[in-house]
Amino acid sequence: MTTRPAAISRALSTMAVVTALVVAAAACTTGEPPVASASKTGLPPATAAPTEALAPYYSQRLDWQACGGLECADLRVPLDHAAPDPAKDLTIKVVRVKARDQARRIGSLLVNPGGPGASGVSYVRGGAQTIGGPEVRRYYDLIGFDPRGVAGSDPIDCLDDKALDRFLSTDPTPDDAPEEEALRTQAKAMADGCAADAPELVKHLSTADAARDMDILRAAVGDPQLNYLGKSYGTFLGSTYADLFPQRVGRVVLDGVVPPDLTSAQLGEGQARGFEIATKAYLEDCVTESGCPLGDTPEAARTGLDELFRRIDQQPLPTGDPSAPQLTEGWARLGVAVALYDQGAWGILTDALKQAKTGNGQGLMQLADAYADRRPGGGYQGNLMESIYAVNCLDRPDSPDLSAYETYAKDFSAKAPTWGATLAWGALPCGVWPAKAAGGPHKVRAPGSDPIVVVGTTRDPATIYEWSARLRDQLDNAVLVSFDGDGHTAYGRSNTCVDSAIDAYYVQGRVPKDGLRC
Template sequence: MHLWRTPRPATSSARPPARIGGALLAAVLLLVPACSSEGPATSVGSPAEAVLAALPRSTPRALAPYYGQKLAWHGCGVPGFQCATMKAPLDYAKPAEGDVRLAVARKRATGKGKPLGSLLVNPGGPGGSAIGYLQQYAAIGYPAEVRARYDMVAVDPRGVARSEPVTCLDGRKMDAYAQTDTTPDDRAETGALVDAYRKFAEGCGAHSPRLLRHVSTVESARDMDLLRAALGDAKLTYVGASYGTLLGATYAGLFPQRAGRLVLDGAMDPALPARRLNLDQTAGFETAFRSFAKDCVRHRDCPLGKQASEVGPHLKAFFRKLDAHPIPTGDIDGRKLGEALATTGVIAAMYDQGAWEQLRGALASAMKSHDGAGLLALSDSYYEREAGGRYSNLMSANAAVNCLDLPAAFATPDQVRKDLPAFEKASPVFGEGLAWASLGCAYWPVRPTGEPHRIEARGAAPIVVVGTTRDPATPYRWARSLSRQLSSARLLTYESDGHTAYGRGSACIDSAIDAYLLHGTPPPAGKRCSRS
């Protein structure tokens, strides 16, 4: 599966940017009509009616207890952080049918100055833990003045990490799944790949039947509005990266009058169908790989040739060798490095140019010494596999959300074969594997509830959309498209490599976003920045 978030390189100590990308399962949305008529209720008696009085007239009475809930904060084992549990209806159309419990964490504002309320963060995925991102980076790595004025807050979306996680396969079965050949050479290998997709989908249906129909982006965006109310904020302030931009844009479309200062970094385009999203991302990885190739040949340790034009063919040839003869990795579970794991390892390093040195070393060890440990470590970081063989639920949640949000890119292997030339043209190195990876949702046990849809969010305050020109996972064209859809968007462009822009080394980008978050001043139209 492919994610819209950036995997953290296995040995990197750098900030993990927003996660996305992987074996691409496209995530877009179904917009329900925005509730933007803010007229008050006519009578206020019970507490539930008091809550309803502050909501649009179209808000069902059954939602009042959810909007009126108070969070019981408590320590959660990480110094400086508080945690709580929030309830949301499993099915917003039928609130009486039960709840889903969502994990929330926060770190209170730490400095002087007038408090600005809560700043909700999401790192993307879908499937990335927002709480993990908050605790490991955002609450310590965001600019000090932002942390001083805002309570930093995160909620793991429904089905993710601490919020009633969707589960599909155990660790051993996930190992087998991750090693499945995604460039089948014949009918037998095609059948094995289809069987792997079927078993993954069946596992999700067997282990998470209650939740699987209710993990859409729309539902998670509505959950964010419940959290906004529980935090006591009149409007939502939010920084979403990668898939988190889809969550933020969806929120703005649903609740434009409650959208405050929204930063959408590494933007997705909600108007595209799954096939186009996957094809665009395939081209994005090719763009990133060409930048890597140019950088690689500048170094004496580049194992892929002396000229940039040689790098792609040499890597493709290496993948073919691994397809026939996997190499040792020293893994205690006996895993060898085949084409699938090696490709994932290379893709993982495309998200952040800071990982390119690590990738060169891993490739050199694999190609010259037949030691696949370095590429396996990169692949494991992408899948969030721990040393003991345990996986986070990242891939399970990723598939659950993506396959619910959009109809499948392809319905049959024959459709994939027919489209292989387009994918291989988009990326000679990665195209074949990414085309076959787009087949996974064809076997999903739950019908999709979403479809491609433009988001305009008319009436929303200015929204900052950020795009990086050589972003591998969320191509720059998506940021341009989203900024044209949103009626109040300001596009902020980062001329650089890597996935997402905020906190990645550009003082120009960071100062523009900080000014918006702290003072409500969006960047001027057409502002462009470079790494500095």
């Protein structure tokens, strides 16, 4: 499953299924000027100066131009940071919303909404007034960017729209050898398509590559250290940056953690358990309402959901969409999964399941469209469903042997009966990926960094809570803020306890108490 809240939230919002995905932040400041921390007092910012070959990239300044109420600019980065070649440079798309109080501006706040593959440009363009509390927006320029290979930044395009429809609609829980081979065929189509579209770029789309780009962006906006908000996969990017450039870490928040040391199997197993926990919470809520379509008790409703998936697998439902006329099990599971990212969508999920029980797949297909960033009627808004593999498969390779996924499915399903097989087989493209993996899973420490704030949500479906604790324990200088709640990520969508603590950290430099529970 993807691990990004922003694109999902926007898509659900356009369907009028969520009334308020972002809770109004309550900043704990009272209008006093921000207090500078040691990281803002002119201390040497860099662990080491950039190499001579990288110096031209670090010395560039962005040419900001007005664009639709924001400011836009292009950043040049090398395709290969180890061997820069100006003829192969990439262009990173960047947007800015300037701080309202320029006289007391602290600096820039770079944001990444997750994915991998979600557009930071779209995130800031669509939600600049909901990123951080009012005081954060008062004192920080908000900076959104599309990482390399994503959205507007030299996007990788692996499959045409029809082929991507086939990829996503394929049975994600194969029952026999022919279905396994069908899944492998689609995985190979994705992998081969990425290599054919961008044979050089596909080798340089790792998270470490993107983190090095982010350091050039930090320099280009004129900040000695990086102030950053990373959500979901954005935490992987942020912690990777911190480990590469620990002395350049400013005020960094990592919300809904994906630890860089997870293997592909560990990621799948953890997400399977996370979606199982979120499904349990949804079903418990569903049966308290009148007319839950799956059953009268949580146990009966879980059985009802599993039976519905099996029925759709055997006989897909009509969707009313000529571009995707049948709701397959693949589409159905995406539709259910997307609503688990935010409890505000549970009501629309219940309505869609009621439709499905009567033989109508329209509601679940609309939810699946939201998950995949797909337009009803066909076509995709961006390349999220392709770039997620292009990045993940460089970071976390997997086995080419189908028997490995059979074992994963058995093991995951023992802990997560509803979602285990889906998450087990979901990594198959990384087993046939054409580009050699980058460094592979590894622990991060960020020795000597300023304090990093890690945030975890107890019933997060996509990034389980224990991963936030895991990263806090790995980092040399980090604190953990815990939110006891549902949905994916916490800051800006949970409650004033989390929001106030993070706002105070950004604006006043007050590090939350380690172990704060909200």
